[in-house]
Amino acid sequence: MGLDDRKLAVLRAIVEDYVATQEPVGSKALVERHQLGVSPATVRNDMAVLEDEGYIRQPHTSAGRVPTDRGYRLFVDRLSRVKPLSPAERRAIERFLVGAVDLDDVVHRTVRLLAQLTRQVAVVQYPSLARSKVRHLELVPISTTRLMVVMIADTGRVEQRLVELPGPIPAEDVTELRRMVNERLVGIQLSETPPLVQALVDESPPQLRPAMATLSSVLLETLVERHEERLALAGTANLTRGGLLDFQGSLRPILEALEEEVVLLKLIGEAEPSTTRVLIGDENEIDNLRAASVVSTGYGPGSTIVGGLGVVGPTRMDYPGTIATVRAVARYVGELLAQN
Amino acid sequence: MGLDDRKLAVLRAIVEDYVATQEPVGSKALVERHQLGVSPATVRNDMAVLEDEGYIRQPHTSAGRVPTDRGYRLFVDRLSRVKPLSPAERRAIERFLVGAVDLDDVVHRTVRLLAQLTRQVAVVQYPSLARSKVRHLELVPISTTRLMVVMIADTGRVEQRLVELPGPIPAEDVTELRRMVNERLVGIQLSETPPLVQALVDESPPQLRPAMATLSSVLLETLVERHEERLALAGTANLTRGGLLDFQGSLRPILEALEEEVVLLKLIGEAEPSTTRVLIGDENEIDNLRAASVVSTGYGPGSTIVGGLGVVGPTRMDYPGTIATVRAVARYVGELLAQN
């Protein structure tokens, strides 16, 4: 059975009021604060239907109504109008992000900005290595048997790793290794490199073969398999706003989830192009975040996506505002990356 | 006026019991759990003195006693015996730290280990750049007018930064710049580099002067002034143990302080050689941490100190155990760094 327009309006009003006041909202207060054009009794009837359908619920018999996860979902999908950013917010974003000197700086500024604007916990994934292309590989001799491999990606990320060579190696050979590696790999997306790295070993002249073998295994390991994804976090103190009413009294599970990088990456990192993902309460696959909502999106130069960013907050959050902010920040960061 | 041995024993017993149970401890319970050899009444008299002197206090008239910050201080300074680590803990440390592949990895493993062992919030400062020496400077041409400067420090830290040159520069000049920069700076402690960097510009042949000027300003800025210090954090979820009884009900100030890198660096970074610093409650200069205690120490290869690490927890913490763990972890990390 469908919900007519007025019932939807009632749901919207409930969500808006509850988000604003954090208190169960009753029929009387509702007609006072919104122009619904009907009496409290009528609203009560509508509420009863909305409750049957699972969009709202009563914390206890003689209390007002509170939206359920399902209610928020409907609100987000069909009822919320996009809230444009205020000029002040736009200015804040610009002011915050200009002057960033390197990628670390960009990511840190972004995550703080996002936390500040949304007043929630912000998470920003570094540009994913898998989605980056190799811009340059540098081999720096540290001693006769040790090399520092430095990989510079087109997204600005720089990864380095120490290589212990099987034996001493002259400077010319390092030069040759450097030439070969760059020739083969520059411009290639990192996720595509493994077969090429493999091929490099086979192509090497005999005297370089052992060194190249060691080098290639390190390349594979560091650049593709291991800890390739990083992220930054800010605003955990915002969890304490709303004094433990959100998150059913315990921050523990949330804080635990936020410490698990793997978990967060799953959450934030699986961004599809130009979509903003909203996960509300139960919809979340991570048990520890069942009491929270996540708003995330991808970012990158132009229309490509190189990483994700988003916020984690109570299910009772200002979805339209948060969504707008997350999108805007992602767009600005994308532009910033495009400039390099 | 002095405290005789028995009074000190009473204080020690109070601290130990309170830390273990988290409940105010009364005279009767005290004589039952410890071999004090006197009656509750005597203990009560001693308690009255201890209270007069400010070492313990009563939360309310008919409750047991709780140590004050001053009481903990006395306990830490004079009463606690060093608690040796259990073999299991030693094994845990070793198992955790072997297999670290690079500095990032070492720091991350260390901070998690420390959080896990102490069950508190752990903070680890990356080896301070100011205290590191330059091992190598690499200049990687990105385009004809752009260089990537990569600095490798002897502590394993690697910093990079993009340089926008005033004009196009041929490959030989880059080679020459690299040679000059390395000749002058390798082996020098970073805090000592500024005058040398300055001299580099003056020494440059005319055609290299503009490029060197730009390069040197970036070197100065990145390597010495800006965000030279980094740190890692873990175990914030541990703040929720003891369910809000610690930290007088609000995690907010603590979480806020933990987000301020500058604040944390002041706290953890000012390590003097081979001392373990314990700051208890009020002694802390940071207002937000007045309800917390900090145990920190320096670490580094051999006897030099290149960074700090420590934990933040409730004043009601197991000081002997925490101090022992912090020291042990710092020692292991130092050994690990010495190996590279």
Added chain:
DNA sequence: GACTGGCACTCGCTACAGTCGAGTGCCAGA
């Protein structure tokens, strides 16, 4: 048929009184 006003009912919240008991301070006596 949809809406409205009225009314009885529910139930969490707050205030208040009373009881219980852990813990104290003090004192007289060993």
Added chain:
DNA sequence: TCTGGCACTCGACTGTAGCGAGTGCCAGTC
């Protein structure tokens, strides 16, 4: 100097009562 005894304090807990916000239902109106 220590100890046992005793009166006292006061927070924690329990039970009761009143309040009020909010509901569901029903009969009446447009």
